[in-house]
Amino acid sequence: MNEIRKEIDLAAPVDRVWRAVTDHEEFGSWFRVWLDGPFRVGEMATGAMTYPGYEHLTWRARVERMEPYVFAFSWHPYAIDPTVDYADEPPTLVTFALRPSTVGTHLTITESGFDALPPHRFDEALRMNDRGWTIQAANIAAHVA
DSSP: OOEEEEEEEESSOHHHHHHHHHSHHHHHHHHTEEESSOOOTTSEEEEEEOSTTOTTOEEEEEEEEEETTEEEEEEOTTOOOTTSOOTTSOOEEEEEEEEEOSSSEEEEEEEEOGGGSOHHHHHHHHHHHHHHHHHHHHHHHHHHO
16 A cells, blocks of 8 residues: 545535645644645745644644645655654655545645655554545544544
8 A cells, every 4th residue: 555545525615625624723723733824836844843742742744736626735744853864865745636526625635655664663653644635634524623
């Protein structure tokens, strides 16, 4: 397996979910990160994690795409050891794809590129981010409800 895919139907209009995904303050609210500024394609988004147990981490992601209704960023998955420099590792790509559904919005969250990670990081990064995206899908559902 090289990717994580989470799909969820949200009882909110597409424009509402799009705002929750692409507005840095709204994203930070449900994702639990205090971002330094707005998302901009081609730029690094940074901030302080506010998720319990991960407050010691800095959030870093490069915004790759932001067009209706696809938002994507690259980052270093499960990069939780502050003593390790993950910069030389290839990042994974996280994509949020939205489309209208009968209940409001169908959201697909995909994280791909795990096969490029160093072998010693592959299993844990995949397992922990799979768990994390399950939690984050529930978080965004609660946020837009």
